[in-house]
Amino acid sequence: MTLVTIPAREGAGLRLERGQRLRLVDPLGGQSGDLVTFRWGDITEWLSNGRSFDYGGKLYFSTGDVLYSNKSAPMLTIIDDDVGNHDFLYTACSIEMYRIQYGLTGDHPSCLDNLTRALAPHGVEAHRMPTPFNFFMSAKVQPDGRLVISPPRSKAGDAIVLRAEMDLAVGLSACPSLGCNGGSTKPLAFEIFGA
Amino acid sequence: MTLVTIPAREGAGLRLERGQRLRLVDPLGGQSGDLVTFRWGDITEWLSNGRSFDYGGKLYFSTGDVLYSNKSAPMLTIIDDDVGNHDFLYTACSIEMYRIQYGLTGDHPSCLDNLTRALAPHGVEAHRMPTPFNFFMSAKVQPDGRLVISPPRSKAGDAIVLRAEMDLAVGLSACPSLGCNGGSTKPLAFEIFGA
Numbered sequence: 001m002t003l004v005t006i007p008a009r010e011g012a013g014l015r016l017e018r019g020q021r022l023r024l025v026d027p028l029g030g031q032s033g034d035l036v037t038f039r040w041g042d043i044t045e046w047l048s049n050g051r052s053f054d055y056g057g058k059l060y061f062s063t064g065d066v067l068y069s070n071k072s073a074p075m076l077t078i079i080d081d082d083v084g085n086h087d088f089l090y091t092a093c094s095i096e097m098y099r100i101q102y103g104l105t106g107d108h109p110s111c112l113d114n115l116t117r118a119l120a121p122h123g124v125e126a127h128r129m130p131t132p133f134n135f136f137m138s139a140k141v142q143p144d145g146r147l148v149i150s151p152p153r154s155k156a157g158d159a160i161v162l163r164a165e166m167d168l169a170v171g172l173s174a175c176p177s178l179g180c181n182g183g184s185t186k187p188l189a190f191e192i193f194g195a
Numbered sequence: 196m197t198l199v200t201i202p203a204r205e206g207a208g209l210r211l212e213r214g215q216r217l218r219l220v221d222p223l224g225g226q227s228g229d230l231v232t233f234r235w236g237d238i239t240e241w242l243s244n245g246r247s248f249d250y251g252g253k254l255y256f257s258t259g260d261v262l263y264s265n266k267s268a269p270m271l272t273i274i275d276d277d278v279g280n281h282d283f284l285y286t287a288c289s290i291e292m293y294r295i296q297y298g299l300t301g302d303h304p305s306c307l308d309n310l311t312r313a314l315a316p317h318g319v320e321a322h323r324m325p326t327p328f329n330f331f332m333s334a335k336v337q338p339d340g341r342l343v344i345s346p347p348r349s350k351a352g353d354a355i356v357l358r359a360e361m362d363l364a365v366g367l368s369a370c371p372s373l374g375c376n377g378g379s380t381k382p383l384a385f386e387i388f389g390a
Binding site for chain 2: 044045046048049050051053054055057058059060070071072089090091094096097100101125127129131141143144145146147
């Protein structure tokens with residue numbers, strides 16, 4: 001499959017079959033994205049940060065780590081990672097978040113809207129969206145528990161590769177937040193390798 | 196209302212009206228519990244650790260902190276807290292967790308089962324359960340992201356008090372895990388104060 005571009009501030013949905021690999025690329029550098037997954041054909045099984053934290057015994061994931069479903073089944077394994085810096089704590093940004101955090105009054109694209117549109121064919125409404133795997137997003141826990149967001153450390157062309165451990169419906173979003181992306185929103189890209 | 200005991204390894208469901216306060220007590224000390232909430236009459240709005248992390252800018256919550264819903268509305272405010280040590284990262288323990296982490300082959304009570312039974316009248320199935328507020332549970336993030344669970348620091352009679360910011364359906368569980376509770380499972384208790 002050729003490399004597909006997700007335009008800045010937009011999203012994409014895709015099917016990933018068991019054994020296929022999804023390569024997520026930051027074409028220009030410094031851009032983060034959101035990834036959520038549901039078992040193909042069964043949206044009661046979804047990507048769970050809490051189960052992944054528990055089985056991994058840690059908050060930060062990179063090559064070799066497994067991301068689990070709410071039903072404790074492996075969904076994705078990270079098989080390659082140029083960046084090694086991702087977040088799995090923050091919910092997808094939403095219009096309410098932009099209003100509360102930034103005082104915005106008008107409209108604004110959000111990862112929650114992007115993911116909801118991308119997964120609409122599967123019947124995934126916004127209120128069913130779990131916490132995404134925020135790839136390339138740099139958020140670190142300080143010793144006192146405070147959370148500090150920094151610009152993504154991904155450089156142009158950096159990628160992370162995930163292997164599907166079951167058939168998956170995947171939603172992706174090129175995060176529209178200036179705050180998480182060093183002050184400018186940029187495209188992302190992906191490609192799928194055969195089983 | 197008088198103090199209600201939740202027996203060791205069991206759960207309870209309750210209605211909390213806006214303005215009412217819920218006092219959660221550790222009668223014997225060293226026991227943690229799980230709390231989840233949904234908006235009364237609308238299970239599409241639920242307690243969200245990720246939104247709470249984002250708006251609070253931190254992972255650890257105590258007196259004065261607000262716990263938010265997935266729709267960015269305040270659900271609960273912590274108004275008093277003898278312990279100051281709670282977890283909001285781990286999913287509710289489940290039978291699959293006991294099998295994977297401890298190699299268990301038989302049955303075992305779990306917070307997920309307790310919460311599902313407690314919230315059954317509201318149509319909350321297990322797959323809709325968000326990450327609970329794990330009160331009195333001691334889990335700390337190490338600088339490298341590793342998670343370390345220690346016995347709860349709550350002493351006999353210690354309590355946390357939460358004020359409802361909307362009408363809520365609340366599920367509680369006295370956690371049946373030996374690992375999170377210093378090697379023995381014990382009861383919890385609660386009382387509700389008027390609006």
